[in-house]
Amino acid sequence: MLKIKVSILLAILLFSVSLYGQQDGSVLEKRVTIVQENQTLSNILNQLSWQAGVFFSYDASIVDAEKKYSIEAADKSLFTVLNELFDKQHFIFSERENQIIISENTENQSEKPDTIPVKYFFLSGKIIDNKKGEAIPYTSVSLFNRPIGTITNIDGEFLLKIHPEYIRDTVVISCMGFEQIKLPAYKILDEDLFVMKPFSIRIREIKVTATTPQQLLEKIRANLEKNYSNNPRLMTAFYRETLKQDKNYVNVSEAIIEILKSPYTNNYRDDLVRLLKGRRSPDVQPFQWLNFKLQGGPFTITMLDVMKNTETFIAEDFEKYYKYNIKKVIWYNNYPAYVLEFKPTSDAVFPLYEGEMYVHRETFAVLHAKFHINKDGLRKAESVMIKKKPRRVKARPTDVNYEVNYRQFNGKWHLANAKASVKIKVRSRRDNVNSEYHSVSDLLVTNIKPTEIRRFTRTESISQNDIFVELINEYDGKFWENYNIIKPDEDLINAIKNISASE
Secondary structure (H helix, E strand, O other): OOOOOHHHHHOOOOOOOOOOOOOOOOHHHOEEEEEEEEEEHHHHHHHHHHHHOOEEEEOOOOOOOOOEEEEEEEEEEHHHHHHHHOOOOOEEEEEEOOEEEEEEOOHHHHOOOOOOOOOOEEEEEEEEEOOOOOEOOOOEEEEOOOOOEEEOOOOOEEEEEEOHHHOOOEEEEEOOOEOOEEEEHHHHOOOOEEEEOEOOOOOOOOOOOOOOHHHHHHHHHHOHHHHEOOOOEEEEEEEEEEEEEOOEEEEEEEEEEEEEEOOOOOOOOOOEEEEEEEEEOOOOOOOOOOOOOOEOHHHHHHOOOOOOOOOOOOOHHHHHHEEEEEEEEEEEOOEEEEEEEEEEOOOOOOOOOEEEEEEEOOOOOEEEEEEEOOHHHHHHHHHHHOOOOOOOOEEEEEEEEEEEEEEEEOOEEEEEEEEEEEEEEEEEOOOOEEEEEEEEEEEEEEEEEEOOOOOOOOOOEOOOOOEHHHOOEEOOOOOOOOOOOOOOOHHHHHHOHHHHHHO
16 A cells, blocks of 8 residues: 655654753863963862862872872863873763762772762764865764764754763764764864865775666665664654744744654554653744644654655555666765665656665665655645645645655664655635745654563554644753754744743
């Protein structure tokens, strides 16, 4: 049975939390400047205490406070400065209220009282390209070999929250067409700007064999079980939903959700979604003429996992309705990939997609897909996408675009992030209405772990019929705690300034 997911219109975009409330991150992130020559450790710590607004605690029997040091650091994180003073192999730093406790790095150090709250590190910055100095949007920022990460917003800015035990792990910054940046997580505490260099890499020589689009599609389907997880996974994800009427934001909502991802090889079991916490702003601008509601929200955008839900341009049953072409081979996030283009044939009687997939050249995993509905398909999709409208009102979709990316973890590929953008034109001559509604949805998977859970209860699950904004509470400035999010774009920040002003 055909699963047309053009009703993704109902899933939209949210805005990020931490810019409106005080970030409760680690005090070790604080930047300090210190120049001292041949001074006692006690004096140096006193200066750091004054600058950072914290106190230091340590055992005098293991720390020689009268030993003299020379140190020079300009606008560096407190974590970096302390690591220059103390051997990281023998000392560690922990926080309790406004104190930094310096202690020996012993094997039993992980056994800390549960009463001490963990202060996460908030790593942030902006990524630009070194030639034009322009922001690089939708760049992946993640911990190496861990399912923890985020992406940059349209302004190239990112915010990544990590547990203190990962502060020495490697962060990987990657984007198609640029050299990867790899650096220890704590180094990000000292920097605000990260410059990526464009590059082109010669793919290593291999034995060349003729590959047709049909053969490539067959290999994608044949390697599904090998490339994607055969076991249930519990994903934590950030979801943002925004709606514009013409140039004004009329809704901004966001949530942390859990996705119970069923095995990719099980086509008969849908993924389940439940809400952990969510918030919405009061209308940034009130609706004019018509109240526009979007259905499905977080549940619907998970349907963009084209490998789990086997979209039409991948499914064997619908292959005859598409024309395919292998455009070229590129280097995508350090993987060689075929670019497989597709577009519907002229005799298709239902709305189909036009776009391209990036297919790993050696494993045949789909790494990325970007697709849209063309003009002919938009006419056919109207009745599917628009559920209800007032009499005498004409409404039609004018632009529908989707994007999905996958990330590898433990040898398997998983959904990493998805994006949906839908524009609807609404007109009524009698009521003098002529308006465009633009919804944008973003889903970012921030963590993945094995699970024994087989289902969520019906009462806690979000369904395709739910109106997301009706499930969540009003705006809360101190909201996201240590959950990873996507930073809001500058225009979105400006649009909702009145929210923080009114709190």
